[in-house]
Every structure is written in C-alpha cells, then in structure tokens.
Amino acid sequence: MSGLLRGSVAVVAAAESALGQVAAGTTPVDLMAQATRRALDECGLKLSDIDGVFTNCAQLRMPTLSLCEYLGLQPRYQDGTGIGGSSFMTHVQHAMLAIEHGLCEVALIAYGSTQRSVSRAAASPREFNPYETPYKPFMPASAYALAASRHMHEFGTTRENLAEVAVAARRWALLNPVAWEKEPLSIEQVLGARMVSYPLTVRDCCLVTDGGGAIILTSAARARGLRQAPAFVLGVGECVSHASISNMADLTVTGARRSGEIAYAMAGVAAREVKTAQVYDAFSINTILFLEDLGFCPKGEGGRFVSGGAIAPGGMLPVNTSGGGLSYCHPGMYGLLVLIEAVRQVRGDAGARQVAGCDVALAHGNGGVLSSQVTVILGGASTV
Amino acid sequence: MSDLRTESPNGTYVAHCAKGELAYQVDGETGAAVFFPRVIGPGTGAALAWRVSKGLGTVYATTVVHTKGEAPHNVALIDVDEGFRMMSRVEGIDPMAVKIGMRVRVRMHPGEPPYPVFDVEAGA
Numbered sequence: 219m220s221g222l223l224r225g226s227v228a229v230v231a232a233a234e235s236a237l238g239q240v241a242a243g244t245t246p247v248d249l250m251a252q253a254t255r256r257a258l259d260e261c262g263l264k265l266s267d268i269d270g271v272f273t274n275c276a277q278l279r280m281p282t283l284s285l286c287e288y289l290g291l292q293p294r295y296q297d298g299t300g301i302g303g304s305s306f307m308t309h310v311q312h313a314m315l316a317i318e319h320g321l322c323e324v325a326l327i328a329y330g331s332t333q334r335s336v337s338r339a340a341a342s343p344r345e346f347n348p349y350e351t352p353y354k355p356f357m358p359a360s361a362y363a364l365a366a367s368r369h370m371h372e373f374g375t376t377r378e379n380l381a382e383v384a385v386a387a388r389r390w391a392l393l394n395p396v397a398w399e400k401e402p403l404s405i406e407q408v409l410g411a412r413m414v415s416y417p418l419t420v421r422d423c424c425l426v427t428d429g430g431g432a433i434i435l436t437s438a439a440r441a442r443g444l445r446q447a448p449a450f451v452l453g454v455g456e457c458v459s460h461a462s463i464s465n466m467a468d469l470t471v472t473g474a475r476r477s478g479e480i481a482y483a484m485a486g487v488a489a490r491e492v493k494t495a496q497v498y499d500a501f502s503i504n505t506i507l508f509l510e511d512l513g514f515c516p517k518g519e520g521g522r523f524v525s526g527g528a529i530a531p532g533g534m535l536p537v538n539t540s541g542g543g544l545s546y547c548h549p550g551m552y553g554l555l556v557l558i559e560a561v562r563q564v565r566g567d568a569g570a571r572q573v574a575g576c577d578v579a580l581a582h583g584n585g586g587v588l589s590s591q592v593t594v595i596l597g598g599a600s601t602v
Numbered sequence: 603m604s605d606l607r608t609e610s611p612n613g614t615y616v617a618h619c620a621k622g623e624l625a626y627q628v629d630g631e632t633g634a635a636v637f638f639p640r641v642i643g644p645g646t647g648a649a650l651a652w653r654v655s656k657g658l659g660t661v662y663a664t665t666v667v668h669t670k671g672e673a674p675h676n677v678a679l680i681d682v683d684e685g686f687r688m689m690s691r692v693e694g695i696d697p698m699a700v701k702i703g704m705r706v707r708v709r710m711h712p713g714e715p716p717y718p719v720f721d722v723e724a725g726a
Contacts, residue, residue, distance in 0.1 A: 348612055349638045350689045352717045355677045356667045363665035364679055371663075371702040415677075416666040416698065464638075464679060464689045469663055 224484055225602035227314045227325075228441035228448030229433050231257035232561035237429035237547045238398050239334055246277045247288045249330030249430035249549075254289065257432040261444045263324060268434070269293050270322030272309035273329060274300040276342035276550055285328060295322040301458060302585020303498055306433075306554040307592030311454040313435050323436060327557075330430030331549035338426055341550055350462055356415050359423055361463035361587035362501040363415035368469040369503060370417065372518065377417050379521030381408035383502040384421045384544050386530035391541025393531060393571040398425055399545040421544075422502040429549035431558050438602065449564040450602045452487060452578070453595040455480025463587045470518075473591035474511035474582060481580075481593035482513070489513035492595070493576040495535060496560045498553060498584040499542040505529070508582055509537070512593065531571070539563060539571045553583035557594065564596045577601055604641065611639035614652065616715045624655040624708045624718050626686050637686035657708035658683045658723065666697040676700050680720055682708075692720050 233256035235249035250273060258265060271293045275281040282298040295316045299308050306327055313325035333341035344357055355361065369375045385405055391397035403421065411419035441448035457473030457480075460466045482488060489512060497508040506520030514535060515523040523529075529537035540546040540559040547555060560581035562568040573579075577600050583592045604611065611627075615638075618625035627636040627650040629643035636643060636650055643650055659682040666674045676697035680690050692700045693709075706720035 348616075352713070353677050353689050353691050354667060354669075354675065355665075355689070356669065360665050360667055360677050364663040364677070367665055367702065368663045413666075413668045413674075415668065416674075462689075464687060469679075 222311070222314050222454065222484065223318060224452050224486065225438055225450040225597070227317045227435050228438050228450045229435050229561045229596065230441045230444045230446055230448055231261035231263070231434040232558040233257040233260055233432055234396065234555065234558060235330060235430040237396055237549070238427050240332060240428040242335065244332055244335065244428070246275050246330035246332055246430065247284050249332070249428070250285055250328035250432065251288055253330070253430050253432035254326060254328055257434050261434055261446055263434060263444065265289065267324045268326045270295040270313060270316055270325035272297045272313055272325060272327040274298050274305040274551065275330060277331065293322065301590035303500065303551040303553040304583030304585040304590045304592040305551060306557060307454065307581065307583035307594045308456055310435065310451060310557070310594050311456060311592070314451055314454065317435065317437055323440070325435045326432060327435070327554065328430070328432040329551060329554040331551065332428045333550045334426050334428045347462055350464060358587050359418055359501065360415040362503050363418045364463055365469040365507065365588060366417050366503040369506065372470055373521065375506065375521035377409055378405055379506065379525060380417065380422055380502040381405040382524045383499065383505045383529070384408045386524065386527065386533070387499060387538050387542040387544040389530045390539050390571055391545035394541050394546055397541040397546040398427055399541065418501055424500045424543035424548035424552070425545070427547045427549050429547045429555070431554045433554065433557060433561065447565045447598065449561040449596040449598065451594065452597045452601060453481035453483070453485025454593065455484065456592045458590045460589050461586060466588060470507070472507050472511050472588050474508050474593065477591040477593040478512040481595050485595040487578055487595055492578050492580045494539055494563050494573045495537050495580045495582070496556045497538065497582040498556055499538055499544050500548070500552070500584060502544065504584060505537060507588070508584070512580065512582060536573045539568060539573065551585070556583060557581045560594070560596050564598045606641070611641060615639045618654065619710055619716045619718065622710050624657055624682070625652055626655055626682070626684060627651060628653055635685035637688055653684065655682055655684050655708070659706050659708070659720065661692065661700060661702050661704040661706060662687060664700045664702060680706060690718055690720050692722065694721050
C-alpha cells in the first residue's frame with residue numbers, strides 16, 4: 219500500500235511544446251524550455267518558483283543537469299529516473315513524495331525529443347543483447363507483436379480488433395487541432411498498410427514525431443490559489459516486471475494489473491468511476507492489454523471490448539482522447555503527453571474532445587517492452 | 603560462483619554454443635531453470651549450476667519481421683522443455699507458417715559466435 223496521501227498535491231499546469239516536426243537545430247531541451255514557459259504562463263507561477271526538477275530523455279546523458287543548466291535553476295530537488303515512457307508517471311509519484319516531505323514546493327516535470335528530426339536510431343540507440351540481438355527483432359515493435367500473437371492465440375483476438383484501436387485513436391485525433399494525423403482512417407486501411415512485425419502494420423504502431431511537454435505540481439493548498447482548476451493526484455502505482463521481452467513471464471498480463479491496483483486503492487476509485495482512460499498506446503495491442511489489466515474489461519475480452527467504436531468519440535469509454543501515440547504525437551517517451559491530456563480532461567478544457575462531467579481521469583504509462591507500468595489517477599475539485 | 607576476472611556467464615554460454623550445446627543454469631536453492639546466464643540466481647541470490655538442454659521446445663509466441671529490401675524473417679520465443687524461455691527463430695519453413703504450440707529442436711547457427719536457432723521437430 220502507498221504511504222502517499224491522496225490528493226496532497228495537484229497538477230496546476232500542463233502544456234505541450236511544438237509537436238510533430240521541429241526546425242533543424244532544435245534540441246530536446248529547447249522543447250522542454252518552451253513547454254515550461256507555456257506551463258508557467260498557464261498557472262501564473264514564475265520560473266524562480268520551481269525548486270524541484272524532474273526529467274528524462276534518451277538523447278541526454280544527464281538530463282536533469284542539462285535542463286537545470288538551460289533554465290538557470292539550482293533546484294533543491296531533482297530526479298532523472300528513467301524507465302522509458304512511464305518515467306513521467308513515476309516522476310509524479312516522486313514529486314508527490316518530495317512535496318509532502320518538504321524537499322521541494324513546486325515541481326516541474328519536463329520532456330522533449332527530436333527523434334523525428336535526428337532519426338529514431340540516433341535518438342534512442344538500442345543496447346546490444348547477446349540473447350536477442352542476433353535474431354534481428356525490430357525493436358520495440360517486434361516485442362509488442364509477440365505479445366499480440368500470444369493474445370490472439372489465447373483469446374481469439376483478431377487483427378480487426380487491433381485495427382479498431384488505431385481507428386478510434388484516429389477519430390479522436392481529428393478532434394485535436396495539434397494532432398499529427400489529419401485524415402480519416404479505416405479498418406481496411408490499417409489491415410492493408412505496410413507490415414512491420416506481424417501482426418502489426420505501420421498503422422498499429424505509434425508515430426515517430428518530435429515534441430515535448432511540461433507539467434507543474436505543487437501542494438493542494440497552494441494549487442487552489444493559482445489560475446487553473448487543479449487536477450489533484452488521487453492515486454499512483456508502479457510496477458516494473460522485466461527489461462527484455464524474453465523475460466516477461468506472461469505476454470498477455472502486464473504490470474498494469476499491479477500498478478492499477480495500487481493506484482485505485484490509494485485513490486479509493488474503481489475502474490467504473492473513471493470517466494476517461496489515457497493509456498500509453500505505443501502499439502494497438504497496448505490499449506487492449508491495459509484496458510484489461512486496469513479493470514475496464516475482463517482479461518481476454520479487450521479485443522471485443524474495443525470493437526464497434528466503443529472507445530472512439532461517442533463510444534462507451536473515451537480512451538486516448540488526444541488521438542494517442544498512434545495519431546496525435548509520439549516523441550519517443552510519450553508518457554508526459556498522456557498525463558497532459560488527462561489533466562486537460564479533468565480541468566474541462568479539452569475542446570471538441572472534452573468528456574462530459576470528467577471528474578476522474580486515469581493516465582497510464584508504459585515503458586520499455588511492456589516492462590514498466592505506472593498508473594496515475596487524477597481528480598477534479600469534487601473528488602477531494 | 604565464477605571468477606569474473608577469468609570467466610563470464612556469457613563466455614561460458616558461448617563456449618557451449620561452439621560445442622553445439624544449448625546451455626542454461628539451475629538455481630542452487632530452488633532447482634528452477636535460469637536463462638539468460640547470470641552470476642547469481644534471480645530472486646534467490648543463490649549459486650547457479652550449468653546444465654545442457656536436450657534441445658527440445660515449444661513455440662510460445664511468434665512474429666514475422668519485415669525489413670525493407672530483405673526477405674521477411676521469423677522471431678519467436680521458445681519455451682525450452684527444461685523450463686526456461688529464450689528468443690530465437692524457427693528456420694526451414696515459411697516464417698508465417700511458424701505457429702504457437704509447434705514443437706521445435708535446437709540447432710547451432712554458424713556465426714561468430716554461433717547461436718541457437720530452431721527447426722520444426724520431425725514427427726511432432
């Protein structure tokens with residue numbers, strides 16, 4: 219069980235940097251700084267108010283040092299924990315801990331990547347693994363394809379079910395003015411797209427874009443005096459289960475089951491009370507696995523659960539309302555953008571894609587090859 | 603425990619591969635099979651002893667990787683009968699014909715160093 223206090227801190231600002239394709243010469247820290255400025259403007263805090271800095275970035279060897287230098291900050295507390303795309307959900311947990319214990323008062327969590335501009339291979343080179351590399355898996359896609367193969371074998375999930383996830387993400391993206399993808403997408407187009415690692419086509423795989431973001435957290439008391447409606451951190455849970463896909467015990471059950479249990483228990487919230495789920499969709503199979511493991515449907519039913527537009531606009535559960543990593547943006551470690559969309563939904567300023575009465579939103583991060591799972595549950599003023 | 607100044611877990615594994623053997627380890631406390639090779643047992647910290655597998659296994663998961671300008675190739679996770687799982691590929695058949703549950707037998711693929719691949723087990 220968590221020793222953290224439900225609702226003790228809140229996200230008071232959440233902003234994207236430029237997304238998609240950035241100008242030549244732009245650095246990951248330029249994007250972090252741009253998003254930080256936007257976040258400060260949103261909440262009314264000053265740069266000098268930030269006394270806790272959290273970031274991780276595959277392009278930077280010591281990311282908190284680079285960001286603090288750039289911003290001219292010598293924070294009381296810093297944390298560069300790196301567990302892939304879920305790093306930023308873990309940063310929320312660590313920021314909460316630091317704020318509760320007086321190690322800092324105003325925590326900045328920032329991210330930036332120029333992986334589209336500099337190439338994915340340059341932005342996040344893969345480690346040599348003598349037990350995997352000789353077989354030439356296309357990582358990370360092949361790891362998720364292996365998981366999909368197992369889900370299809372055990373539960374009868376189909377490629378059409380996977381395609382439904384991509385189509386739903388696209389329909390949400392068409393409601394998001396800053397989404398990368400601008401054209402409608404059909405199930406047939408997903409199935410007929412270039413195969414990457416069977417059963418995943420390029421449309422089952424996340425985008426490769428530049429981009430970044432920043433969120434600012436502070437104590438609940440201080441949050442109430444700022445410009446934005448606070449998104450209170452009701453619960454957070456984490457599970458790390460493996461590093462390489464060969465060492466994942468059961469490819470159909472992720473650590474999201476454990477991270478979700480911890481987060482729900484801390485929040486005192488059940489899955490049925492979550493108004494929107496933002497789950498890290500690096501690949502279409504992710505959404506199915508996480509909706510199961512986070513309790514939105516029984517294990518094995520995810521493929522059928524997402525069918526018929528059930529997670530698309532107008533469906534029974536709004537999932538990945540930004541358009542997700544599949545259609546909105548995916549700058550390498552996308553988890554911070556997942557959090558930003560959840561914050562906006564709780565604040566009620568998600569524009570055309572706003573979920574009505576969204577008092578509770580779940581943001582779930584995934585890192586590595588289904589390796590690290592971190593769940594954050596956010597709530598509006600009525601929940602604390 | 604090996605002397606890491608003179609002998610590494612991977613070095614021992616590769617030496618077995620060079621002899622045509624698929625080597626794995628067993629945990630000194632639990633007897634559980636351990637793969638990839640390590641210095642101490644995962645979850646126990648116990649000493650590990652080397653074993654050589656009989657080389658039979660079952661496909662646990664499978665994918666076909668499409669690389670521009672190359673023929674598609676198989677990547678699979680194999681549950682080896684002695685109780686460990688490893689990444690490999692099944693050779694000798696269309697990569698799309700590799701199915702979960704298929705029985706397979708190890709063979710060393712020549713290389714520097716050689717590494718284990720699998721063929722469909724005859725009569726399985």
